[in-house]
Amino acid sequence: MAGGTGLRWGECTGLRWESLNVTTKTVEVVRVAVEVAGTVTIKPYPKSRAGRRAVPVPDFAADLLAAHQEAFPAGPRGEVFTNSSAGPLRRTLFRARVWRPSLVRAGLLGDVSRLGHFKWRAAWVDLDGVKCSAEFTTEREAVAHVAKIAPGGLRFHDLRHSYATELVSRGVPVNDVQAVMGHEKPSTTLNLYTHRSDGRDQRIRDAFASSR
Template identity: 90%
Template sequence: MLRTHVLPRWSDVPLFRIDHLAVQSWVTELSGRRSPATVAECFRLLSSVLRAAVRDRLIGANPCEGVKVPSRRKKATDGHVLTRADLVGRLLPAVPDRYRALVALAGGTGLRWGECTGLRWEALDLDAKTVQVVRVAIEVAGTVTIKPYPKSRAGRRIVPVPDFAVELLAAHHEAFPAGPRGDVFTNSSAGPLRRTLFRARVWRPSLVRAGLLGDVSRLGHFKWRAAWVDLEGVTWSAEFTTEREAVAHIAKMAPGGLRFHDLRHSYATELVSRGVPVNDVQAVMGHEKPSTTLNLYTHRSDGRDQRIRDAFADDPLTSNDD
């Protein structure tokens, strides 16, 4: 977290030049790219450093005081759940061939971005239908490096891979050569994947093509309409001569939309809603505590009320007296 989001922004800035407005602008900008929990943790790290600087009398006051940080309440992720049917039937067909297995793996195993992009073929067993998480890719200021182990002991784990992801991984292995270290996923130049570029060039256009972000409709020969809704609920539209241009425009202009990390959220939510024990979900997610699984990645699921009623359906209305 420190190396990924805090140091790239502040490492070269003198302490006396860090003011309240600069910190607030950074928090606001980071909030547009990262989850409230990530932003809050980055802010906490920066504030602790500046608090130490105040204690050592290097600066007079902590510029983090009074900065507004986005809420970490669970509702920040409500509505960002993709059903397994939509993953397989809508999103995956819309993803370019080179990256379809990557999205299938993330959606079918709950692996994080860095765990997916740091994966090597030696950690995949397609016959046993398992993936071993033993390293992650870390991106700092546009440079991707490989860390040999995930961030916690629980992060080192073996996760079952569903059939649809196994099939796409097998096809990926046949179609695209491995990276120089046996990397499963690379860009078109056989280099490491960069998250920001992937989001702009692959992920968001795929959401548009899948009908999960904005709307593209054909008006006639060489005429396409792009439509999207802004944060105020106002609908905007523009016309283009190609579908590709219309898709790219929505991907750039439309706010919100499903995040790559929401594939992980959707995976855990579906497991719990299907009755998989929380301790098993915790294990495949790589969480240290089951409370993390429940608090971050689950919410009310369809059919919950009826399942609860069914659990008590056979209970007697009265008990026998002794």
């Protein structure tokens, strides 16, 4: 959801099915979940006036949401995403139990490989650049160890960054990117969520090629 729409963490966790239109493939951002000292509350409005917006949902995300709806019951107020007890998602727990282990399994954080029967190797690089490893009897233990001890790794918010950068790189006008990101100023979109893209120099040259 975050990778396909650029929604913030609180906008994703505060999302309800009533705000998703599966026919038009659009999500209405009208509320956010806010976590303070381990307690999650819902605010009936986004971060700013610009934050209240409609965002198109790409096909891949719409398909995954449909599968999610079939596999998992909605929360008590129609929440799309909940924990295993149908309660609100807490960011710190999600990061430790779901997000970082998923990075390990996807090959984006450290490495876990099978050495033999009941033997798994966990490998990672520490803050000093030293390669470290340890052996475990199950894959789950190896993944959990790397997720806990390996430094760095993709952040949840990086999905929002990638979303905006991808749109700009593919030629979507900045004012349109600003609107779906919920920014009040286009400069925020450009300064925070975009960077130099591959092939930039050649595209600039090509833009003037026809003027000769």
